[in-house]
Amino acid sequence: MSLEAAFADEPAFVPYLAAGDPSYEASIEYVEALARGGADAIELGLPFSEPIAEGTTIQEAIVRALDAGMTPDRYLEFVREVDVDVPLVCMTYYNLIYQYGESDGPRSFVEAAAEAGIEGFVVPDLPAEEAGPLRAACDEFGLDLVFIVAPTTEGDRLETMKEQVSGYVYVQARLGTTGARDEVSDYTERSLARIADWDVPKAVGFGIKTGDHAERIVRAGADGIIVGSALVDIVAEGYENGDSTEVVADRLEAKARELKEGALAGAPVEQ
Amino acid sequence: MASDGTYAGYGGRHVPEPLEEPLAQLAAGFEEAIESEQFWEEFEHLLEHYGGRPTPVFYAETLSERYDADIYFKHEDLLHGGAHKLNNTLGQGLLAKQAGKERLIAETGAGQHGTATAMVGALLDLDTTVYMGRKDIQRQEMNVFRMRLLGAEVRSVTRGNEGLAEAVDAALEDLVENVDDTHYLVGSAVGPDPFPRMVREFQSVIGKEAREQIQELHGDLPDACVACVGGGSNSIGLFDAFRDDEDVALYGAEPGGKGLSSGKHSAPLSENEDSEGEIYQGAKTKVIDDDTENHSVSAGLDYPGVGPEHAALQETGRAEYRAITDEEALAAFRELSESEGIIPAFEPSHAIALAIQLAEEDEHDTILVNLCGRGDKDMRSAAEQFDLTPTSE
Numbered sequence: 001m002s003l004e005a006a007f008a009d010e011p012a013f014v015p016y017l018a019a020g021d022p023s024y025e026a027s028i029e030y031v032e033a034l035a036r037g038g039a040d041a042i043e044l045g046l047p048f049s050e051p052i053a054e055g056t057t058i059q060e061a062i063v064r065a066l067d068a069g070m071t072p073d074r075y076l077e078f079v080r081e082v083d084v085d086v087p088l089v090c091m092t093y094y095n096l097i098y099q100y101g102e103s104d105g106p107r108s109f110v111e112a113a114a115e116a117g118i119e120g121f122v123v124p125d126l127p128a129e130e131a132g133p134l135r136a137a138c139d140e141f142g143l144d145l146v147f148i149v150a151p152t153t154e155g156d157r158l159e160t161m162k163e164q165v166s167g168y169v170y171v172q173a174r175l176g177t178t179g180a181r182d183e184v185s186d187y188t189e190r191s192l193a194r195i196a197d198w199d200v201p202k203a204v205g206f207g208i209k210t211g212d213h214a215e216r217i218v219r220a221g222a223d224g225i226i227v228g229s230a231l232v233d234i235v236a237e238g239y240e241n242g243d244s245t246e247v248v249a250d251r252l253e254a255k256a257r258e259l260k261e262g263a264l265a266g267a268p269v270e271q
Numbered sequence: 272m273a274s275d276g277t278y279a280g281y282g283g284r285h286v287p288e289p290l291e292e293p294l295a296q297l298a299a300g301f302e303e304a305i306e307s308e309q310f311w312e313e314f315e316h317l318l319e320h321y322g323g324r325p326t327p328v329f330y331a332e333t334l335s336e337r338y339d340a341d342i343y344f345k346h347e348d349l350l351h352g353g354a355h356k357l358n359n360t361l362g363q364g365l366l367a368k369q370a371g372k373e374r375l376i377a378e379t380g381a382g383q384h385g386t387a388t389a390m391v392g393a394l395l396d397l398d399t400t401v402y403m404g405r406k407d408i409q410r411q412e413m414n415v416f417r418m419r420l421l422g423a424e425v426r427s428v429t430r431g432n433e434g435l436a437e438a439v440d441a442a443l444e445d446l447v448e449n450v451d452d453t454h455y456l457v458g459s460a461v462g463p464d465p466f467p468r469m470v471r472e473f474q475s476v477i478g479k480e481a482r483e484q485i486q487e488l489h490g491d492l493p494d495a496c497v498a499c500v501g502g503g504s505n506s507i508g509l510f511d512a513f514r515d516d517e518d519v520a521l522y523g524a525e526p527g528g529k530g531l532s533s534g535k536h537s538a539p540l541s542e543n544e545d546s547e548g549e550i551y552q553g554a555k556t557k558v559i560d561d562d563t564e565n566h567s568v569s570a571g572l573d574y575p576g577v578g579p580e581h582a583a584l585q586e587t588g589r590a591e592y593r594a595i596t597d598e599e600a601l602a603a604f605r606e607l608s609e610s611e612g613i614i615p616a617f618e619p620s621h622a623i624a625l626a627i628q629l630a631e632e633d634e635h636d637t638i639l640v641n642l643c644g645r646g647d648k649d650m651r652s653a654a655e656q657f658d659l660t661p662t663s664e
Contacts, residue, residue, distance in 0.1 A: 152292035
């Protein structure tokens with residue numbers, strides 16, 4: 001199933017979790033719970049020891065996953081093992097992709113990821129101007145390359161992204177790192193307006209916590225919603241309280257369902 | 272140097288999308304400012320009347336005799352604040368003010384850059400927040416007191432190694448959140464473009480002055496220039512003026528910690544001379560290995576990466592980098608104090624140790640060392656190292 005197809009019939013719900021947080025085994029359960037709860041695609045974070053400008057919530061998830069032994073090779077094993085029937089998108093930093101394997105540049109990792117079952121990449125610190133080698137590797141192995149459009153993205157860079165993006169575009173709805181917010185920003189509409197003529201689905205992320213947020217974002221024109229911090233918070237809380245994997249997985253599934261239903265409720269009613 | 276902020280393939284701007292546009296704007300503002308006569312007038316006026324420039328070059332007679340080479344020091348420790356950091360904070364502070372920013376944020380390791388930022392924040396009436404690793408707050412508390420007295424908020428960074436690298440991370444996060452009104456005043460020639468070239472531009476006054484001064488004093492250019500390299504701002508500031516002088520060798524002293532083979536150091540160039548580098552904190556550069564523990568006796572040098580231009584200078588062979596151990600640096604710290612009556616900071620003590628090493632190798636007759644900061648901040652550590660506390664009787 002291609003990434004674009006995940007958005008085809010109805011507003012898509014795209015959750016994020018860091019693979020291996022807080023342990024390999026529990027994380028497998030959590031990702032599968034999100035799929036049961038209605039995820040249409042899953043952004044699966046590959047933890048990197050030097051994330052740049054991530055919010056505290058995600059930083060801490062990354063630290064937990066790294067402490068539990070997550071590595072790029074273990075990640076690929078994770079992707080092969082996790083039992084979900086929705087596409088998995090690898091979200092990570094360019095350094096890991098670039099450093100992996102024998103090849104000069106990103107080709108080795110893209111090849112390995114494609115073999116493991118990854119369908120696309122989101123790479124927050126990859127400048128669109130320098131995305132050529134990764135785009136080429138993704139094309140070679142049939143993967144999508146998602147770009148993040150921020151409220152500050154303008155001019156030439158917006159054009160460069162438009163030319164290279166595939167799968168979906170990740171629209172960042174407000175400035176700031178990925179901390180969950182109580183309010184849905186009115187940047188959404190403005191951000192969507194700037195990319196109205198892009199021919200990929202538009203998924204809006206950053207700050208979505210509740211089904212109500214999801215509904216409002218979809219109503220503002222999004223083709224899908226991306227939710228990270230609100231889900232990572234559930235993992236973190238379960239970890240701190242020593243809750244069982246099963247209990248945390250149930251909470252994630254319930255939250256996923258709430259978010260998916262919210263997104264559906266925001267969809268235009270078909271006549 | 273290419274205008275896109277890359278140096279022989281190193282450098283560049285690898286940042287999350289929300290930072291791209293603000294950094295592009297910063298680059299544009301910087302490029303405009305350095306073409307503006309008015310900017311330079313104001314900057315140079317402040318450097319002279321507020322900062323105390325020019326700083327002198329001093330001939331170290333005892334050391335020169337002892338090691339049979341002419342050893343000169345660029346007295347950057349005499350700059351207001353006690354280190355070369357003010358050159359950069361004044362330059363960037365003026366840029367921030369011109370761009371209408373209301374707030375400065377900075378990372379600091381030893382606290383010298385944080386202090387210099389706090390000074391400029393007070394001078395230019397900009398709110399100042401300084402991120403500092405908890406480990407560094409403990410070992411550099413005098414500078415924490417100074418920053419607070421100057422009106423800055425010092426935020427303790429408790430993640431990871433609780434050091435300079437983590438402070439950079441925290442500051443970048445703050446910038447993403449507050450980019451509208453905030454300027455991130457980077458303290459070293461590291462990070463994404465335009466920071467490395469901006470810091471070099473403002474620090475290049477060190478080399479410009481020194482190049483003239485040593486010709487006046489000595490009658491000729493030096494055979495070698497030596498500076499310590501953590502991120503590498505004082506060294507790039509010294510090297511820049513000499514890069515086209517082919518007969519002047521350039522040497523960077525990296526913090527070798529407990530020795531390169533100990534796995535406890537912060538010397539990426541010495542450790543990974545032949546690697547192709549990686550992307551670290553927004554730029555492609557050299558970084559210490561994953562299993563190397565980031566360590567230096569000097570809080571201002573224990574940074575796992577290095578400024579991208581140094582990686583390029585090493586690769587092209589224009590500069591040579593050597594690791595100086597904690598022990599060698601401490602010995603030089605003591606030697607300079609006793610022989611010349613100058614207490615250097617632990618950071619330039621690495622450069623002094625390397626200069627002594629070079630003199631002993633007898634390759635160079637005249638050696639210019641950048642004495643980039645004074646040692647007051649290191650007194651507590653020095654007292655422990657050298658047992659300076661008087662025994663009570």
